[in-house]
Amino acid sequence: MSVAFDRCRQLSHSLGAINFRSFPSAGVIVLGNLSLDQLRVLVAIADTGSFSAAGRDLRRVQSAISQSVATLEAIQGVALFDRSGHKPQLTAVGRVLVDQARMVLASAARFESVAAGTRNGLEPELALAIDPLVPTAPLIDSLSALSDTFPHLPVTFSTEGLGGSLRRLRSGSTALAICLLLPDIPDDIAAYPLLRIAMQPVVGSEHPLASLGRPATRGDLESHVQLVLSDPVDPGGPAYGVAGARLWRFVDLGRRLDFLLAGFGWCRMPGHLVSAHVAQGRLVGLDIENDPTPREGLTIYAAHRRDRALGPAGRWLLDRLRQRLSSP
Incomplete structure (x- = not known):
């Protein structure tokens, strides 16, 4: 067992049953047996490269930095630094816990920001x-x-x-x-x-409706699959613009466009999403007789x-x- 870890055990024994949550007036913010201040010290050492540099960065004497680290090591029962060399180096677990400390501190900062915003009238979410x-x-x-x-x-x-x-x-x-x-x-x-979103009736270039040569009637459309956007919770709910009995239902536009391009049926699509495919000849626009979709768009x-x-x-x-x- 390392000298550093022996020191951690000794300090842990001397601390006994001290609970940092017993000192709210000291301004120590705690998470279980951790304090955010201890995590700040740990991150400062990792960022500055030494205990003394961390002390200067946090405006504390080096002995206070060393005591904070020793307390953290004792409470957690791990050695965060290898002290056998010229200057302490993070151990393997120390490097992992520094990353964890950064996440905890960032989360605490967001916590405080949300609370401050709410005090000033901002919605919490x-x-x-x-x-x-x-x-x-x-x-x-x-x-x-x-x-x-x-x-x-x-x-x-x-x-x-x-x-x-x-x-x-x-x-x-x-x-x-x-x-x-x-x-x-x-x-x-x-x-x-x-x-407003202009809705363009379209069909794949190889689909039978693509070569109809005249406005499509309801009878023309009824014999072909219509690819419709649907409410996944209530697929039998109100439907708008449905012109046939053979319906394939989709939740998202991207997947429906894939099936449209593959020639599985026809549908109305936002014009800005299909204009390039129409220009390239992959899709063909349909003219529908008495189309109920507003010409000015939805x-x-x-x-x-x-x-x-x-x-x-x-x-x-x-x-x-x-x-x-x-x-x-």
């Missing part, structure tokens, strides 16, 4: 839900700006199947949704139009529950999205 039809680029731009403006705000984000964003709003698990609201805006939802809304006002960060993001995306 902002939960977002996004429909699959929402364009990605402007959303990423707005979320990046949100992170810059509220760097310590925890943000949770989920992409939902059709109908999922509204369901999460109503359950209270989401504060702000970017979504379709069909056929109308529900009375319990406050909604703000952001943009409206994407930012929405929240009327009985749950957005916090400062949620309002900021809503304003940013409206400025960035809103149609005149």
Whole structure:
């Protein structure tokens, strides 16, 4: 057994049953038998390369640094430093625990930041839900700006199947949704139009409908598979734009596009996602007789529950999205 570890055992015995949680007035923040200050000292030594340099960095005498490390070693029952050489070197377990200490300190800093933000009126968390039809680029731009403006705000984000964003709003698990609201805006939802998404009926270039040569009637479409976006929780719920009995249901646009390109059926897709495929001849646009889809496109809304006002960060993001995306 090393001399360092013997010292740890001796110090542990001399400390006896001391519990650092007995001294709240000393300003020591503890996690079980650990204090954040001990972890700061450990990280400072690793960063500066020596006990003396860590003392200078933390503005403490070297003996206080050594005592903090010895206490930490004694409590944990491990040797963090090999003291056999000219200057102490981290042991193998010491190197691992330094990494753990960094994560704990970062988590504690986030904890304090969330608490401070809440004291100042900021919501403790902002939960977002996004429909699959929402364009990605402007959303990423707005979320990046949100992170810059509220760097310590925890943000949770989920992409939902059709109908999922509204369901999460109503359950209270989401504060702000970017979504379709069909056929109308529900009375319990406050909604703000952001943009319109043009929906293009398309089919693979080798599909029989691609060579129809005239507007497709409902009878033409009924005999072919239609690839539809569906609510995974309620697949038998309201359906919009369905023109046939042979339905293949999808939750995300990417997988549906794969099947579309493979020639398995037809569907309406956001124009910005298929324009390049149409230009390259991989997809063919369909003209549908009496197509019920609005020619001006489907409206994407930012929405929240009327009985749950957005916090400062949620309002900021809503304003940013409206400025960035809103149609005149």
